[in-house]
Amino acid sequence: MKVIPNVPYNNDSFAEQQVFEALKAVNTEYNCVAFHSVMLPNHAYKRIGEADFVIVSRYGVFVLEVKGGKVSQKDGKWVTKTINGVFEISDPFKQGNSALHGLHEKITAYVDLEQERLPLGYGVIFPDVLWDRDGAEWESEIVCDSRYMHQFEHWLTSFFEYWHKRPANSKFLSDNDVSNIIDYLRPDFDFIQPLFAHVENVNNLSVKLTEEQYHYVDMAMDNKRIICSGGAGTGKTFLAAELCRRFIAQGKTVLLACHSSWLRHYLTTLIPSEKLIITTISGLSVTMRREDIDCFDILVVDEGQDVLNIKDLEHLNGVLKDGFNNGQWYFFHDINNQSNILTEFDSNAMTWLKDQNNPAIFKLNINCRNTSNILLKIQSSLACDLGKPALIEGPEVTEFFGDRDILSKELSRLLEELKQSELDKGSITILSAFRKRKSLLSLLEADEVKGIIELDDYKVKTYPFTDITFAEIANFKGLENDVIILLDLVDPLYLTKNDTNSLHYVGMSRAKAKLYCFWDNSDLI
Template sequence: MGELMRIIPSEISGSTRSRAERDVFAALKAIPDEQSVALHTVHLPKHHKKRVGEIDFVVIMPDILLFIEVKGGRVHQRDGKWYYGPPGREDGPKESPFAQASGGMHEFDREIGALIGDLRNQGVPSGYLVITPDVDIPRTTEFEPEQYLGAAAYDGGRGLAPGLERATRFWLGRNRWARTPVSAALRKKMLEAIRPDFDRVPSLQSRLAHLDVAFERLTNEQIDRLDELESNPRLIWTGGAGTGKTFLAAEAARRKAAGGSVLFTCASTTLAAHMNRILTDDVITVLPFDRLDEVRGHAFDHVIVDEAQDLMTFESLGTLEDLLRGGLAEGCWIFMLDQNNQVLAPEAYDPEAWEYLRPLGSVYGPMKRNCRNTVQIVKQVHFYTGADLGVASAGEGEPARFVDAHDAQEEADVLDAYVNELVAEGVSPRDITLLSASGEWDTSSARLSQRASKIERFADVVGTDRTKHRLTWSSVADFKGHENHVVCLIDLEPAHLEGRLDALYVAWTRARAQLWVSCRPGTNRILKDLGVAALTRGGHLK
C-alpha cells in the first residue's frame, strides 16, 4: 500500500466539536493517496471571515479541486427549507448543504484566482461533495447522486474513497474544458496560497490579555514543524526568542491530546499558569517543573517541554524519563529549545546533558522567522547580546527608546510621561508591561508612579480573570515565555548587567512592538561595552 493522504493540519484541532467532521478527518487521513492533499478548516471562536465560507474540507487532487461539506446528526427538508439538529432543538430554516457547498466553492475559486490567476484559464476544474455520515437524505432535484454521500454509502468512512472518485468523474464531465492532471507545480502553488488560512493558532498575547481573540498566521516554516509531529515521535525544535516555539508547543499539545495523555511542563511557574488556562483538554496536564512530584508514578503518553534550555541537566532529564511511557529513548516527546542560551547563560546549561538528549530525537532548527518582534527590536538585541533571533517577520516598528534617570523618582516621572503618551495615542494600559531588572516590588520605581495603585503584579494575575485594563509589573524571570505589545525595562542598575546578558536578552525580547529602557547612572557605559563585546564575538571587530 502506498503513502496515505496528507492532511493539514496533521491532527484535528481540539476546537473542532463536530463528531462528524472528526470522523471524515480520520477517513480522509486513511485513504492511500500520496499525491492529494486535504485541508481542514480549523474552527476557532471569533475568527476572521474565512475565505472558504462554510466549506469544511478542501482536497487538492491531481484531477480536481474538491470541496467537502459535512453535516452531522439529523438533516431534513420541510417546505423547501432545510433544518439541522434534533427535534425541538432544530437549527433553521437555512439554505441547503448543497447551496452552501456551491457558494463556498465559487467564493473560493474567486479568492484563489486573485492570488494565483484564474483557475479555469489554467485548466483547473472544481466541484463539491456533501456528506451526511449519520443520515440519508431523500433524492431531490437539488442535487445529483454523485454530489452526495449519505450514511449508507459513506459506510462509517469505508465508502469515502469511492465517493471521491465518483464525484471527480461527475465534475470532470461538467468541466470539459479541464486540463488534467493538474501539474504538481500548479497544485503546489495552490497549496502555498491557501494553506496559511487552514493552520492558525490563537495569539498567546491575546489570550493572556483577554482581548478579542486575534489570529496570527503561522509562517510556512512553523507550519512545517507541526506536520513533523506525525512522522517523528521525538522532536527537538530550536529557535531564538520570538520564533513561535511556545505557539507551536501549545498547538502540539492540543494535537497530541487526540492520541493519549499529555504532560506539558516548563521551568517558569507563570508560563505554566498561563498555559494551564489555554490548554483545557482533560487529557493535558500542565505543571511547572518544580511541581512534577504531584504526578510521580504516572506514565504519560506524550511529554512536551517548553524553554527546555532551563532544564538541560541530567537530573531534570531523569525526572522526565520517569514520567514518560517508554522513557526518553522510546517514548513520544517534544523539547522546545532556545539555542541562544548556550551563549547567554552557559552556567544554567549542561552541554553533556544536551549531547545525551540530542541523538534520541530529530533536531529541527534553528527556526529562522521571528514572528513576535519588530525589525528594530531584533537588531537591538543582536547588537547588544549577539543573539540570533531569526529574520523579523512582524514588520517595521519604532526604534527602541532609551532614557536616562538619576534615581527612582526621576525614573517614575519619565515612565509616567511615556505611559501617558501611549494612552493618549489609544494604547490600552493592559498592553504595557513594566519589567523590573531588580525584580523587587518594594524598591521598584513603579511604586512611585502616579499609576502605582492601578498596577497589577503579573505573577498574581497570570492565569486568572483579573488582568482588567491595567498596567502589569513583573520581574524579568517571571515574564520569561510571555510577551506584550509594549515593554518598559525599569530599575536597571549597572550591577544588573554584570554577567547577566541572559536577563537583558529575556527582557528585551518580550516586546512585540515597542521597547522602552530606563538607564540609571553607569548603565549606558555597560550597555556600550556589551555592544562592543557582541560585535567582537561575531567577528565584526578585531
C-alpha cells in the same frame, strides 16, 4: 519611494497592499512621496471621497486608483469578482479624474506655489488582470495591469513622462513646491499613527505559527523524538501547543512540562483543555497522583533550557512511557542568552539528551513575535540571533538614558501619556530587574502607580490582562505582551564581555509591538 504611512492601512484590500509594496520598492532620485488612502472632502460628486494613492513629485500631483480581482465592464457598469464574491464598483477612470480635481482645489486654495499651474495626472492599476482594451476614456499609458506590476518602476516613469508631455504639465514643480504640498497633505491626511493603531496592526498581521512552523509541525508528527531550538519569538511555545492539540485529538495522554509556575499558568490560557496535563517539574509528582496517571504517552517540554540538568531529565525520563531512549518526546529550548536565569544550564545534560536514540534536530529561523524594529534593536544591541522578521516594521524602539532621578521623571510622563491614550491598558507590562519596591517604579507617587498590578504566579492566570502589569524579568520569561516598558538595566552599550546580557535579552524580546527602554546609567556617571 517614501510611502505615508509606513505600513498600509488595514482595509482588507490585497490589491492596494500589492501597490503599496511596489511603490516602496521604487528608487527615486528626487523628492517624491506617496500617500495611501487620502480622504477628499471636496470630491467632485461625493460628499467625502477617497483616493487610493496620491503621489507628489517634481512631475506634479497624481492620483492612482486601484481595482483588484477580475474586473469587467458592461453597459457602463463596472464589476469586480474576487474570492469574496462579485461586487459592483465605480468607473475607476472617472473616479481617478474626479478625485484629482478635488485634490487640485484643496492644494491650490491652501498652498502658495511658485509654479503658476499645478501639473496633474491620474492612473488606474489592475494588479490582478491583463488589461488590453482600448477605450475613448483612457489611454494605455495611464493603465498598469498585472504585467507591469513586475516592472512597476519602469511603468511609473513612463506614466510620469506621459503626463509631462501635456502642455499644462510641461513645467516641473520646484523642490520647494513639492515640499510645501507634502507638508500640506501630511498634517491633513497623515496624523501620527497612535500606538494603539500600531498594536492593532501587529496583532492583525502577526501569525501564531508561520508557514515554516506548520511545516515543522507536520514533520514533528512523523518523528518520535525532537530537539527544537530557536531564539525568543520564533514560535517555540505555539509550536509546542499545536503538537499537544494534535496528540490530544489522537487520544494520547500528553504531558506539557516546564520549569516556571508562571509559564505553566500562561500555557493553560493558551491550551484550555482538560485532557492536557500542564505542570512544572517540581509539581509533577503531585499532579500525577491527583490525575491518577502512572506515565504519559507523549512528553512535550517548553523553555527546555530551564530543565537541562540531569536531575530534572531523570525525573521526566521516569514518567514517560519507554523513557527518553524509546519514548515519544519533543523538547523546545533556547540557550541563546537566557541560560542560568532560573536554573543553571548543564551542557552535559544536553549531550545526554542528544544521545537518546538519535532525536531529530530542528531550528526555527523565523521570528513571529517582534516587529522588525524591535528585532533589529535586540540583535544590534546584544549580538544575538532571534531569527528573520516575519512582521511589519512597527514603531521605533524608544530609549531613555540617565540616572534614576531623570528616568523616574520620564517614566512618570510616559505612564500618564499611555493612561490617557486609547491603548488597552492590559496590553502594557512593566518589566524590571528588581521587585517592584526596589524598581524605578518605586520612586513615583502613589497615585501614579495606582492600578498597576504586580503579577505573581496566580495572577498570571488572568492573561490576557485588563490593567497595566508589573513583573520581574526572570519571572516573565516565556510570556509576552504588546507593549513592554523595561526598567533597571544598564545601557547594553556599557556591558563588558564578563557581563551577562540574559536579562536584557529576555526583557527586550517580550515586546510584540512597542518597546520602551529606561537605561539606568547611575553607576556610570
